Amino acid sequence: MEYLTHCTRCPDSVHCCKNIRELGFVSVSVEEARKIKELTGQAFNEFLDFGPLPRETIRACTEDNKGSEGELRMAQMDGGRILRLKTAPTGDCIFLKGRKCTIYGGRPGICRIYPFWYRQKNGEMDVTLYERPSDCSVSKASEEKPPLSFQEKEEILSQARLLEAQRNLPKAVVRQFVEENRISCL
Numbered sequence: 001m002e003y004l005t006h007c008t009r010c011p012d013s014v015h016c017c018k019n020i021r022e023l024g025f026v027s028v029s030v031e032e033a034r035k036i037k038e039l040t041g042q043a044f045n046e047f048l049d050f051g052p053l054p055r056e057t058i059r060a061c062t063e064d065n066k067g068s069e070g071e072l073r074m075a076q077m078d079g080g081r082i083l084r085l086k087t088a089p090t091g092d093c094i095f096l097k098g099r100k101c102t103i104y105g106g107r108p109g110i111c112r113i114y115p116f117w118y119r120q121k122n123g124e125m126d127v128t129l130y131e132r133p134s135d136c137s138v139s140k141a142s143e144e145k146p147p148l149s150f151q152e153k154e155e156i157l158s159q160a161r162l163l164e165a166q167r168n169l170p171k172a173v174v175r176q177f178v179e180e181n182r183i184s185c186l
Contacts, residue, residue, distance in 0.1 A: 016114050017096040024057055025084040026093065027076060029166045030177045032108045033083065039106040040095075044181040047094055049086045050174075051186050053077075069117055075167040076174075081185070083174055109159045116148070118160035127156050 028036070033048055040047070053061075058080055061073040076082050085108070088094050095103045101111070115138045117130045127148065129138070148156070178185065 017093040017101065017111075018091070024060070025053065025082065025087075026108055026110055027073070027082050027084045027166075028108045029169070030083070030174060032106075033177075035106040036095075036103055036108075039103050045183050047086055048083060048181075048183045050081050050083050050178045050183050052080045053082060072163060072167055076169075078171040078174065083178065083183075109163045113156045113159045113163075116156050118157065118163075125157055125160055127153050127160075 028048070033044060036042075036047060037044055058077070061070050061077065063070070073082065086094050088096075093101075095101055095107075101107055115130045115136060116127050118125050119128050177183075
């Protein structure tokens with residue numbers, strides 16, 4: 001997607017794969033976790049976390065529950081926990097090496113659509129630019145011209161539909177996956 005070429009110019013201070021711990025988390029579905037394991041050869045517990053989310057993160061999800069992201073997160077939340085990628089000690093994504101994603105081809109859906117998100121209005125889904133700092137390269141480019149072609153918008157909406165499908169996955173399925181694979185719940 002053409003807009004992704006702007007991401008390589010993002011300053012570290014706003015790079016979406018950096019400081020994830022401060023910004024929130026990268027949720028993953030069971031299916032996405034399996035793809036990442038296949039790509040990396042790592043055990044699930046090396047890259048997944050199911051521990052309790054910080055209170056301020058849960059509060060942010062609760063307060064944003066009128067937007068599609070908050071609604072999705074609240075639907076996925078199980079006792080203050082969501083299956084998500086671990087972060088490096090720096091707070092960066094554990095799959096970020098230098099400025100490159102080491103699982104780019106198998107990255108989670110949320111990473112595939114960021115810095116865009118989707119909104120549901122009157123039964124229709126539309127793409128919106130995620131609230132980003134003003135020095136985000138994609139945000140700057142979108143001020144100059146519409147950032148997405150029709151095809152790019154359709155690709156994002158396709159990923160959004162997959163994210164929405166996660167909303168209906170029974171929490172017991174995720175819990176069973178976590179238990180069977182001994183993923184950290186601490």
